[in-house]
Amino acid sequence: MTVLCLVELDGTDPADVSLRALTLARTLGDSSIGAVVFADSAGMPAATLADYGVTDGYVIEPGSLDGYAPQAWARVLAGLATETGATAVLAAGTDRGNEVLAHLGAITGLPMAANCTVVTPDGGRTHRIVRHRWAGLLLEHAVMEAPVALFTVATDAVAPVPVRVSAETPDAIAQDVSAETPASLQIHVHKPELAEADLVVRAVESAGRAGGVSLATARVVVGGGRGVGGPDGFAPLEELAELLGGVVGVSRVVTSEGWRPHRQQVGQTGTKITPELYLACGISGAIQHIAGCAGAKHIIAINTDPGAPILAHADYTIIGDLHEVIPALVEALRAR
Amino acid sequence: MEILVCVKRVPTVGGRITVTPDRQEVDTRMSGFAISPHEECAVEEAVQITERVGGSVTAVTLGPEEAIEQLRGSLALGAGRAVLLETDGREFGPIATAAAIAAEVRAHGYDLVLLGNEAADTGDYQVGIRLAHELGWPVATGIKSLEVSGGAVIARREYRGVEEAYELPLPAVITVKEGINLPRYPSLPGRLRAKRAAVERSSPAWTQFGPEGLRKEELRVPASSQHQATVLGHGADAVPELVRVLAELGILP
Numbered sequence: 001m002t003v004l005c006l007v008e009l010d011g012t013d014p015a016d017v018s019l020r021a022l023t024l025a026r027t028l029g030d031s032s033i034g035a036v037v038f039a040d041s042a043g044m045p046a047a048t049l050a051d052y053g054v055t056d057g058y059v060i061e062p063g064s065l066d067g068y069a070p071q072a073w074a075r076v077l078a079g080l081a082t083e084t085g086a087t088a089v090l091a092a093g094t095d096r097g098n099e100v101l102a103h104l105g106a107i108t109g110l111p112m113a114a115n116c117t118v119v120t121p122d123g124g125r126t127h128r129i130v131r132h133r134w135a136g137l138l139l140e141h142a143v144m145e146a147p148v149a150l151f152t153v154a155t156d157a158v159a160p161v162p163v164r165v166s167a168e169t170p171d172a173i174a175q176d177v178s179a180e181t182p183a184s185l186q187i188h189v190h191k192p193e194l195a196e197a198d199l200v201v202r203a204v205e206s207a208g209r210a211g212g213v214s215l216a217t218a219r220v221v222v223g224g225g226r227g228v229g230g231p232d233g234f235a236p237l238e239e240l241a242e243l244l245g246g247v248v249g250v251s252r253v254v255t256s257e258g259w260r261p262h263r264q265q266v267g268q269t270g271t272k273i274t275p276e277l278y279l280a281c282g283i284s285g286a287i288q289h290i291a292g293c294a295g296a297k298h299i300i301a302i303n304t305d306p307g308a309p310i311l312a313h314a315d316y317t318i319i320g321d322l323h324e325v326i327p328a329l330v331e332a333l334r335a336r
Numbered sequence: 337m338e339i340l341v342c343v344k345r346v347p348t349v350g351g352r353i354t355v356t357p358d359r360q361e362v363d364t365r366m367s368g369f370a371i372s373p374h375e376e377c378a379v380e381e382a383v384q385i386t387e388r389v390g391g392s393v394t395a396v397t398l399g400p401e402e403a404i405e406q407l408r409g410s411l412a413l414g415a416g417r418a419v420l421l422e423t424d425g426r427e428f429g430p431i432a433t434a435a436a437i438a439a440e441v442r443a444h445g446y447d448l449v450l451l452g453n454e455a456a457d458t459g460d461y462q463v464g465i466r467l468a469h470e471l472g473w474p475v476a477t478g479i480k481s482l483e484v485s486g487g488a489v490i491a492r493r494e495y496r497g498v499e500e501a502y503e504l505p506l507p508a509v510i511t512v513k514e515g516i517n518l519p520r521y522p523s524l525p526g527r528l529r530a531k532r533a534a535v536e537r538s539s540p541a542w543t544q545f546g547p548e549g550l551r552k553e554e555l556r557v558p559a560s561s562q563h564q565a566t567v568l569g570h571g572a573d574a575v576p577e578l579v580r581v582l583a584e585l586g587i588l589p
Contacts, residue, residue, distance in 0.1 A: 010496075068500065070477075095478050095495060098454075102462035102477075106469035111431070111549040114454075114461040133459055133555065138353050138362065141553045152461075200474045203500035214497065220587060244587060252373075255515070262515030268456065269373045269514040277587050287349045288373075288456075298585055300578070301565065309351030311565045316581055320571035328572040332579050336588070 002032040002056075002084040006077065006091035006100060007049065009037065014045050014052075017092035019160035021153040022052040026163070028088055028121055034058055036077060038068075041189055050185040051162040056084075057187045068096070069202035072194050074103030079192065081108075081148055088119075088127070093152035101152050112150040113142065117157035119149070132157075135268040135291035156274075156295055213247050215264065220246025221275045223266060223293065224254060227282015227304065227322055231259040236326045237281060243333050249273060251289045267292035281322040285310025302326070337391030337484065339382040340446040342437055342464075343375040343410055345403040346457045359554035362457065371406045373514045374452025376413075380519040381512055382450050383414035385484055392416045394444070398436050400425045404535050411530035412522035418535045427458070428540075429548035434466035436540035441471060446507065448489065453478045453511045464511035475509040476502040480516050 005025045008015040014022075014035075025033055034056040035049045041059050049057055060076050077100065081089050089104060091097030093115040105112030113119075115132040117139070122128050127144045132154050144151075215221065222241040224234055234248060241248045249266035250259070266273050268291035278296035282303065283289060290313055293299065301314035302322050311317050318325055347367040354363040371379070382393040395410035397403045398421040407418035421436050428436065441449060451464040468475030479502075481492040491502045491510055504510070522530070568577045582588050 071475075095493075098461040099465065099477050102465040103469070105462060106466045109431075111429070112460075112462055113550055114459060129550075134349070134353060134362075134457060135459065137558070138355070139556045139558055141556065143551045143553060144549060145551070146549045201476055201502055201504060203495075203502060206499045206501070244582075245589065256518070258518055262518075265515070277582075277585060284351065286351055287353055300568075300581070312563065314565040315563075316568050316578075317565040318568050318570070318574040318578060320569075320574065324572045325575065325578075328575045329578060332575050333588070336579075 001030040002034055002086045003028050003030040003088040003090070004034040004036055004058075004077065004080055004084065004086045006073070006089075006097060007035045007037050008092060008094065008096060009039060009043065009045070012043060012045060014048050015092065015094075016160060017094055017097075017153075017155045019048075019052055020155065020158045021090055021092040021097075022049075022054065023161045024116075024119065024153045024158045025088075025090055026053045028119065030087060032056055032084070034080070034084060034086070036060065036080060038062075038073060041187070044187060046185050046187065051164055052160070053163040054185055057185050059187060059189045061189060061191050063191050067202050067205065069199050070096070070099045071103050071201060072192075072198040073100045074107055075194060075198045076190070076192050077104050078107050080190075086148055088149040088151070090150070091152050093154045097152045101150055105150050108148065108150070110146045110148060110150055111144060112152075113144060114152050115154040115157075116151045117154050119151060134287060136294070137287050137291055213245075215247055215249055215266070215271045215273060218247045218273065218275050220244040220277045221249045221266065221273050221279070221293075221296070222246055223249045223251065223278060223280040223283055224260075224322075225251040225281065225283030225289075226253045228254065228259070229282075229323075233323075234260065236323075236330060240279075240326055240330050240333075243330065244277075246275065246277075249293075251283050252286070265292075280310050280314070281326060283310055284308045285313060337386060337389050337448060338444075338446045339385060339391060339393045340437075340441060340444075340449045341375070341379050341382045341393060341395050341410065341415065342449065342451040343379060343395055343397050343406050344372045344452070344455045344457075345369050345397060345399050345406045346372045346455060353557055355555045355557060359556065360552070362555070369402070369405060371409055372452050372456040374454065374456075374512060376519050377514050377516050378450040378452055378512050379410045379413045379415060380517045381482060382448075384517065385448075385482070389484055391447075394419060394446070396421060396437060396440050398428055398433050398540065399423055407535055408530040408533070409522070411533050412526045413520065414526065418533065420535055420537045421540045422537055423540070427552070429550065430460045430462045430466055431548045432540075433463050434470055437463070437467050438470040439540065440538075441467075448484075448506060449473075449509045451509070451511045453513045464509050468509040471507075471509070473507050473509050474504045475511070476504055477511040479510050479512045482510060482512070482516065
């Protein structure tokens, strides 16, 4: 019994989200865990994959397939699923993972469940599934009946846990690792022949914006909402963010009003953030926004309204006007 | 350029999601409804394209009679025609939804179909892709910038800090994300026109679509998402306490 997992690379390492997906894949009880990597053979991160319980590494070498082509990637997965008799094919719930698995669903005519947090085999062709709706603020419990279960794993749902501990394994994770026999990784190299139709849509990549701290990875995010009052009110927030080594994020109303560009939006339709601290200023806390900031380790809210929904998600709160609190905070931090 | 835009009626849940006692639906007794955000941008994008290169925009939705509200919203933004694929209120899965939209595409002929990348409520991430396969058209998803030139579109998005550009021959399916544009406020004449406009209806045959193999059992609000915040104080007087907490959390350099 085989389960196949699309593994994305982050440089030469498996992406963290893919290690999380592999961790969930191991819970399905299949004896063979196949990792599908689109890279040169030399680029196969075999050691890390073996640490995460992968028994078979499928290297899909470029050739006709140069660069990201979602439909072609799905066609390759479909072929491998047939060849290995896979009972499940999964990927991390990233833009690419969801896209490729949706293509795979369309190619095979099978259902695909996006952003699952739990997948449990329930005999034969049945899997019980818990998946995100509303970007994770609502959970759907569902039953999937399909010869091959297709799904993606919500990127924040499962902690990455290796089957064996290496020198680099963080202590917090190493404690959770059960003593399993280290797996041996068998590498299979594929050079797929693909139909022209599967290669029509392919990415031409170019370098993105350089420099600066990105919202998605910032350690501190200072959030501004409707309470900021207008496009001219963000300077104190910028100043505070700089003092704290962070960046400014905003709520959807701020981008809808055109006060700030959309790339600064924290939320379901913007960026999901995972900072140590999210300081939410003048933000009421609509579901749309919470979906983007719930991954923050600590949330401090500054709001004039003691009944604002954001307070139910905050660890600490100051009831007051951000226009008084932020300048005073900046002054206090400068005085330190 | 004939463009079809697919919109979905979703509840505006505000600060809190609750589910009905049978745990089958989101409780919408206290909420309004809106066009799912990515799709509102899809309507705006379609209208902007036809303003540049000519043509017309049709808005389509699969949903109950009440979803006419979202079709009128699309008409107010500049769509010229609206089609309701009327359901009995039950949730169509992504396979059936794509098939129902494909039937509308085949019946009227379009050069471009725009959808949102994913619906705000169900978040299935696949209707546009299934639709493209159904039609045999190319598809690009999560698009943040779109250019039409000749018989092709150039679609761009960003992935992990790298810009990806896709060139698709028309006809094509594109799913967009919020941020591709800033949807206009509907003008008063636009709203009046939308109110008077006829909405075409058809009923996709629910029965022609078998079970999709993914059956919802119930919806649950995750337990851990709400807790009690510690109040540090009121106004600027709370700043010393705030600084102490920031230091305690290891935030201060």
